[in-house]
Amino acid sequence: MRLSERHVAVLQPASLSDEMPPPPEGMRQATADDHRATIEHLLSIGPDAGEIWIFAYGSLIWKPACDFVEMRTGVVRGWHRAFCLGWNNRFRGSDENPGLMLALDRGGACKGVLYRLPADRIDESLTKLLEREMGWLPSAFPPRWVNVQSGERTIRALTFCIDRNSGRYVSGLTVEAIADVLAKAVGNRGSMAEYLFATVQHLEDMGIHGPHLWLLQNLVAERIETAYALNR
Numbered sequence: 001m002r003l004s005e006r007h008v009a010v011l012q013p014a015s016l017s018d019e020m021p022p023p024p025e026g027m028r029q030a031t032a033d034d035h036r037a038t039i040e041h042l043l044s045i046g047p048d049a050g051e052i053w054i055f056a057y058g059s060l061i062w063k064p065a066c067d068f069v070e071m072r073t074g075v076v077r078g079w080h081r082a083f084c085l086g087w088n089n090r091f092r093g094s095d096e097n098p099g100l101m102l103a104l105d106r107g108g109a110c111k112g113v114l115y116r117l118p119a120d121r122i123d124e125s126l127t128k129l130l131e132r133e134m135g136w137l138p139s140a141f142p143p144r145w146v147n148v149q150s151g152e153r154t155i156r157a158l159t160f161c162i163d164r165n166s167g168r169y170v171s172g173l174t175v176e177a178i179a180d181v182l183a184k185a186v187g188n189r190g191s192m193a194e195y196l197f198a199t200v201q202h203l204e205d206m207g208i209h210g211p212h213l214w215l216l217q218n219l220v221a222e223r224i225e226t227a228y229a230l231n232r
Contacts, residue, residue, distance in 0.1 A: 001204065002232070003197050003217035007224045011191035018189065021090045023136040026167075030137045035130040038143070039123060042158065046145055052122050053157035054129065055148050057081045057112040058102035059195060062202040065132040066125035068115035073206055074150035076159070080108030081210065083178050084162050085141055086170040092187040092195055099185035099192045100170060100178060102199070103141040103162040111208045114150055114157055126158075133160055140166035175212070179219035183227070193220055 023029055046052070054060065054068075055076060085101040093099030104110060117125040134142070141160040148155045162169055173181075185192040200217045203210055225232055 001200065001214075001217060003193065003200070003221040003224075005197070006230065007221050008191065008194045008197050010224065010228045010230065011186050011193050013186055013188065013190065016188065016190060020135055021188070024090075027136040027138065030130070030134055032127075034137060035127050035134070038130060038134070039126045042126070042143060042145070043122075046158075047156040050119065051155075052117045052119075052126070053148070053155050054115045054117065055112055055146060055157040055159035056115060057104060057110050057159065058199055060115075060133075061113050061206075062198045064115060066128040067118055067121070068125075069118050070114075070116035072114050072150050073111065073208060074114045074148040074155065074157075075109055075111045076104070076146045076148045076157075077109045079104040079106060079110055079146065079159075079161060081110045081112070081213070082162075083173075083182070083216075084170050085168055087168070088185070088187065090187055091189045092192050093185040094187060097184040097186065098181075099187065099195075100181050101195075104146075104159060105162050105171075106164075111203075111210070112148075113206065113208075114148055114155060129158075138166070139163070140168035175215060176219065179216055179223060182216065183220045183223035193224060196220055 082105040083100040084105050085103040087098035089095050089098045141162050143158050146159050148157045182192040182196050200213045
């Protein structure tokens with residue numbers, strides 16, 4: 001893996017903050033009532049097996065939003081992992097160099113990680129998840145149920161998929177253009193290079209090799225080396 005902590009370090013902001021910035025124009029801060037209504041709706045149309053699973057494909061892999069009692073890998077078909085959620089000028093980007101975040105987009109398949117939530121803390125766990133992933137409304141990547149194949153099991157799980165009509169959907173970029181974005185964008189929660197590094201590293205540690213992400217990490221490392229005169 002070419003992209004490393006050394007590359008990430010040169011893009012680290014002077015200070016980090018988890019503080020939620022004001023929502024962009026046209027959006028509003030989600031409330032506790034909003035999250036409660038979303039949870040009630042999701043559970044009303046979800047599986048009846050008594051188990052609630054989350055399918056993670058990006059930062060939830062290496063930074064889960066809530067506790068879990070079981071973890072396993074799996075693949076969801078009909079959706080693929082893509083840097084298609086833009087443009088981020090707050091968390092991991094700026095007005096000068098906005099970032100692109102991962103979401104599931106239609107088509108293909110995606111290997112990721114399944115987390116089973118504690119049965120006695122479903123509402124609490126889902127609230128923490130929504131507070132992190134749906135801080136602003138309307139959401140550009142709302143939660144939905146998908147089927148995930150894990151070994152011999154097909155597990156119904158919650159995940160976050162891009163709304164192509166949201167206005168934040170970005171498509172048609174070449175892998176080189178995406179690498180240009182990820183090699184420059186930095187916000188109050190860190191850099192896009194760090195986001196990519198952590199995602200690829202944890203996927204590889206779990207035996208999940210994503211060719212697209214692997215190519216991106218090499219291209220991003222190359223760009224950072226050139227920009228900051230780092231030796232490979």
